[in-house]
Amino acid sequence: MASKKSKKKGASKKKPASAKKGGGAAKKGPAKSTAGKKAAGEKAAPRSGKGWLVGAGLAAVAVVGVVVFAQPRGGASGGGEGAEEIAEEVDLTEPLQLGTTVPEALRVEVVRRHPHDTDAFTQGLLWHDGELYESTGLEGRSTLRRTSVEGEVRQRVDVPGDFFAEGLARVGDRLFQLTWQSGKAFVYDRETFEKVAEHDYEGEGWGLCFDGEHLVMSDGSDRLAFRDPESFEVVREVRVTRIGRPLRRLNELECVDGAVYANVWQSDDIVRIDPATGAVTATIDASGLLTRAERRRTDVLNGIAWLPDRERFLITGKLWPWAFEVELVAR
Numbered sequence: 001m002a003s004k005k006s007k008k009k010g011a012s013k014k015k016p017a018s019a020k021k022g023g024g025a026a027k028k029g030p031a032k033s034t035a036g037k038k039a040a041g042e043k044a045a046p047r048s049g050k051g052w053l054v055g056a057g058l059a060a061v062a063v064v065g066v067v068v069f070a071q072p073r074g075g076a077s078g079g080g081e082g083a084e085e086i087a088e089e090v091d092l093t094e095p096l097q098l099g100t101t102v103p104e105a106l107r108v109e110v111v112r113r114h115p116h117d118t119d120a121f122t123q124g125l126l127w128h129d130g131e132l133y134e135s136t137g138l139e140g141r142s143t144l145r146r147t148s149v150e151g152e153v154r155q156r157v158d159v160p161g162d163f164f165a166e167g168l169a170r171v172g173d174r175l176f177q178l179t180w181q182s183g184k185a186f187v188y189d190r191e192t193f194e195k196v197a198e199h200d201y202e203g204e205g206w207g208l209c210f211d212g213e214h215l216v217m218s219d220g221s222d223r224l225a226f227r228d229p230e231s232f233e234v235v236r237e238v239r240v241t242r243i244g245r246p247l248r249r250l251n252e253l254e255c256v257d258g259a260v261y262a263n264v265w266q267s268d269d270i271v272r273i274d275p276a277t278g279a280v281t282a283t284i285d286a287s288g289l290l291t292r293a294e295r296r297r298t299d300v301l302n303g304i305a306w307l308p309d310r311e312r313f314l315i316t317g318k319l320w321p322w323a324f325e326v327e328l329v330a331r
Ligand SMILES: [Ca+2]
Pocket: 124, 125, 126, 208, 209, 252, 253, 254, 303, 304, 305
């Protein structure tokens, strides 16, 4: 079902040698995560205690061992190829630095699922006031749309055919939509979908969310850029690390309760990032949401929206038939 253009995109997004793939079984639960109790869009507050700050090198190595060996797993197919695992990113023979954050191991637990347009190559997803806003990609097929949670498209605007739409974020009554390689961000009136502004930027555009103060933007690398929503200028940047190692291919984003959630391109992993330090404080296994047959007809997981009223996440992917309402539980 994925078109040549989607493959073109795939071919262009280089895969580092450390590429990994999600998938696998959950271990235990439920233990409802404390993740995100406030609505996205509230001003970010410093987080603490979400990851475990390990104070002693030996203890850190021991805990990392548990995390790492819990990761390699087969099972549900991810969107990408290759079966490399996180172990490649973590050298167990090398002592961790003091203070290295060891991510909490979480998984998703599906509460219910909603239909999702299988023509929507999801690149950005957010929830506001009872409705979903979605940015879809591919050249000639890119859109901005407002839908009901049940998937009914209520409003839609087509993006000009030479643009490949990407991440989406809301700042007040404006919607910001990135484009993949055009260096152009479109700003729309949230209500009318009328384009009210444009901004230019360097590099690629992947994911976008608003933390209440800045737009947070990913570009496929391990970098998150924090941009002023008025000028779109970069105010600061942070490099994202998981257990002290760079974590690249950060894609769709969601700002929740002072944390930044990102799904990792071509994996079923979603990570929770401390935006102050870039440290990953939780790795969320979101594998197994689609059946094997559904996976064959679809592209990768890409789309995280926080539902503040329900205190749950909605997760979907490119061309997925479903959006899943999930809670985060311990693995
Ligand atoms: Ca999002």
